[in-house]
Amino acid sequence: MSHCHVCGQTLPPPLYRSPHAISITSLCEVLPQRVAVAFCAACGHLQTDALADLDAYYDRDYKILIGSADEDQFYAMVEGRKVFRTEHQVNTLLAKVHLPDGARVLDYGCAKSSSLRRLTELRPDIEPHVFDVSDMYLPYWNRFVRPENCSLYTPNPEWANRFDLITSFFALEHVADPRALAKTVAGLLKPDGLFYCIVPNVYANTADFVVADHVNHFSAASLRRLMEDAGMQVVSLDAHAHNSAWVLVATRKTPATPKSPAPEEHAGLEQQARDLAAYWSAFADRVRAFEATHPHAQAVAIYGSGFYHDYFYP
Ligand SMILES: [Zn+2]
Incomplete structure (x- = not known):
């Protein structure tokens, strides 16, 4: 029996199970296991069963863009110019965030921390700090962060109430205990500090639903609940500033009267989740049916080089 990562309620049986023991991670690795996704009606969270050994996976096997310091992902073409994700x-x-002069900033669960590195180039006055659960990124941190401002595995206990800003770029979707993470973040912020967080929005990018290592698929409601239970308050939640993602800004200030998620806010979410489950349950059959209508095709090109490519042709 599993429990919701956000509100702790017992989860109902999954509304989706992949038909075969094969799944794909966000780094396009093919794993011999099924994906099962459950919806929590209590807080509006969607949750995927965690990989067998999650801690070891992120310590040793999860190697995102470590080919070089500048390796990045294409984000969009803007007025004829390529814009990369970090920029x-x-x-x-x-x-979205006003940073005071000399602000102390922590990138939490940061991997290479290319965003914080870029931020320090634009704002050399800030004092950068980094934390992650793997030591493989140390060579990248050493280029722009002082050694005493780096923490591995557990955040430095001297960092309590220290930060003007804590950032988390596409990390919370991987974490099996986001409640603990949010509470830790709240304890590291100054009383008026801000938490800035980006996570995928499965309701805007349906592929996120079947990504094996994305154990959390947040809704606006479940993000709010997560922040409030950790003693933080949502300042803004934006579904449009970053493609297919939620951009959240929260402050440590506790609301005068804690606001439990409004039921109407996620009333339609369960049906949307069931629609996603139906979409992915029939996906492979639709592809096979399409292939069957082109039996004499000589050459096939798959448009899209990442997750969808591997889903079609692992
Ligand atoms: Zn829940």
């Missing part, structure tokens, strides 16, 4: 993330952050 977009930092521009969005600076548009």
Whole structure:
């Protein structure tokens, strides 16, 4: 029996199970296991069963963009110019958050922390700090963060109430205990500090539903609940600033009267989740039916080089 990562309620049986023991991670690795996704009606959270050994996976096997310091992901073409993910993330952050002079900033669960590195180039006055659960990114941190401002596996206990800003770029979707993470973040913020967080929005990008290592698929309701239970309050939640993602800004200030998620806010979510389950349950059959209508095709090109490519042709 599993429990909701966000509100702790017992989860009902999964509304989706992949038909075969094969799944794909966000880094396009093919794993010999099924994906099962359950919906929590209490808080509006969607949750995937965790990989067998999650801690070891992120310590040793999860190697995102570690080919070089500058390896990045294409984000979009803007007025004829290629914009990469890091540039977009930092521009969005600076548009949403006022950073005081000399601000102490922590990138939490940061991997290479290219966004914080870029931020320090634009704002050399800030004092960067990094934390992650793997030591494989140390060579990248050492280029722009002082050694005493780096923490591995557990955040430095001296960091309590220290930060003006804590960032989390596409990390919370991987974490089996986001409640603990949010509470830790709240304890590291100054009383008026801000938590800035980006996670995928499965309701905008349906592929997120079947990504094996995305154990959390947040809704606006479940993000709010997560923040409030950790003693934080949502300042803004934006579904449009970053493609197919939620951009959340929260403050440590506790609301005068804690606001439990409004039921009407996620009344339609369960049906949307069931629609996603139906879409992916029939997906492979639709592809096979299409292939059957083109039996004489000589060459096949798959448009899209990442997750969808591997889903079609692992
Ligand atoms: Zn829940």
